[in-house]
Amino acid sequence: MRSTAMSEGDGGAAAELKEVMETTMRRLRDRFEMTSGQLESNIDQMGRRIKDLEKNVAELMSQAGMEASSDVSESV
Template structure:
């Protein structure tokens, strides 16, 4: 009986290690996707700021800011 309990404990340990490795891989993939999307958003914001500045220059509003 002791041998079957030790085998069961080893099997359970092995299954848990595989499960934890699988979870770690999934979390890493999600983290990588989030970082990529944050970088893309930063690039979009930079482009938007440049476009707004260009539009303001074209409209003759360079250097003019409204205070609210």
């Protein structure tokens, strides 16, 4: 009888542990997805800013009478 009671108690603890782990994993997944989305958004924004910067540099070079190369980093 005693071993049955311990087994039932162990089963309850295992079920509780499983629930805690599933909740933790769900929270981690949600945070990961949120962080991934924010990172992707920031990278896209950075890409747009770099393109704008390259465009502005090319315009300034044109105004200064310099020939803009296809790779702005060579002349900077």
